[in-house]
Amino acid sequence: MRRVAQIAATFALAFLVYLVLTIPSGPLGLWSLDELLAGAVISFLVALVSYRLLWERGGGRLLQPWRWVLFLVYLLGPFFLAMAKANLDVAYRVITGRIRPGIVRFNPGLRTDAGRTFLANSITLTPGTLTLEVDEATGDFYVHWINVRNVDPTPEEVCGPFPKWAKVVAE
Amino acid sequence: MIVELSFGVAAAVLLAYALVCAIRLGIGPTAADRAVALDTINTLVVAIMVLVGAAFDLMIILDVALVYALLSFVGTLYIARYLEEGLK
Amino acid sequence: MSALIYAFLAIGAVFNGLGAVALLRFPDVYTRIHGATKCTTFGSIFSILAVVVHGAVRGGGDGIGMVIRAALALVFLLLTNPTGSHALARAAHRAGIKPFQAVVDRLEERK
Structure with a gap:
């Protein structure tokens, strides 16, 4: 049924x-x-x-419709700003060639597939980060960071407020 | 109309970028580099198709762009799966 | 309204060009994915937004059809581009390509 x-x-x-x-x-x-x-x-x-x-x-x-409203707010607000910043960041690094790449690991504490997909896609489109792998069992994110500032970062250092948005919108 | 002409010019510019990406498609040292170049060209082609559809007022090209966007995504996933098996 | 269209087309052309240059200039496959994905997604979104505005200004059955299709193409690009580049990056790492001058590689340590 x-x-x-x-x-x-x-x-x-x-x-x-x-x-x-x-x-x-x-x-x-x-x-x-x-x-x-x-x-x-x-x-x-x-x-x-x-x-x-x-x-x-x-x-x-x-x-659920209220998730769609929140998603639109997220798209037009913080996400759009981060995307614009990401593009200027790429322009800066193309011109100066100043990079310090590395693959770091952090755990944002998301449980559902939707939340993880949401955060992984957001990370890829925002400044200096690219999701490489998500551990299905533990929820660890492996992220290629173009300018490593800290070898063992907290989620906030890598992607700012996005884990909180992912929790509210998709989880 | 001047607006339609500007769409055509923008499409021509994006086509030039796609040709620049084709350089990486040719020289790219590893298979993954070539796949990335192809993925980039696919994105540009979708944008070009939408612009051309607006420039010549052909609705059918917009439909083609939609189908192309989805099929190129599936193609990228298959290429990625193929690379993972270790065939270089 | 046509000023808005020209502005969107110009932004799209600039950032798509930046993506193509990044694809040529960066040293390894991961940094190339960075540049190419971010810039072409952002640039293509603006190119397609110009078409959305054009269709909305024109109105009528054809104009609305243009808006719906262009908006759908925009949504597809926004959803599929990061997913595709994520799949390519993961495949590159599993195929054994090392990141250029990496200061740390946690994914390698896991295996």
């Missing part, structure tokens, strides 16, 4: 995406019958294949 509900929810999501993508094929807001049938069949197949990926290990929590 639970599985049927999960497949149905995945089907609804996939169908919604299909409808949004095909709006401009006709007059605004009108879909032809062929389009609807094709979309329904394709969405059903997609739901059968991928519902496990969506709901396994607490992934369904990502559908």
Whole structure:
């Protein structure tokens, strides 16, 4: 029963995406019958294949709407600023060639897949850091740091406030 | 229209960058360097396709760009898996 | 509004160029991934944002279609680019490529 509900929810999501993508094929807001049938069949197949990926290990929590609002706030605020800073940092290092690279380890204390993915992607796009490996069992992050200031850093030294954001938004 | 022309110019500039990345694709000492260059070119090609679609007002190219973005991501993952096996 | 479009296109061109230069200039594969991923993601986001603004200004069925597709392409790039570069970096490390002049390598010590 639970599985049927999960497949149905995945089907609804996939169908919604299909409808949004095909709006401009006709007059605004009108879909032809062929389009609807094709979309329904394709969405059903997609739901059968991928519902496990969506709901396994607490992934369904990502559908709560307040997380989306927080995510938008995060994207437009701290994340965007960090990305701009990261690009200027790369420009500085390309011109001066001043690098002190190394691979450091730290543990931000995240438990879910979604939270870890969120933090790993944020780290890769923000100044001077690149996620190499995440230990699935212990939650250790191995990060290539282009300018090592401390061989055994705390999470805050490497990526500032991002672990807290990851906890709030995705966990 | 001047705006469409500017999209075309921007696409041409990005194409020049993609050719610069192709230098790394050719000389890159290790296979991983070549894979990184290819990944960068893929990103640029998606941006170029979106710009060209806007410049010539062809909606179909935007659809192609979407599919290309997803397929190139899958391709990158497969190349990475292939590199991990130790084949250099 | 067209001033905004030109500004976005210019920012996109500058940062994409920076990514291409970083790919050529940096000494090893990890630093190249740094430069290439950050700069081309940021630059491409601005190039695509210019198209989003263009579609929004034009309006109508075609304009809205352009906005939806360009915005989706933007989201895909933002989600897939760091993941792909992370996979490549991990593969490079497992294939035995040492980071250039590394002061510390905790991942090597783990094995």
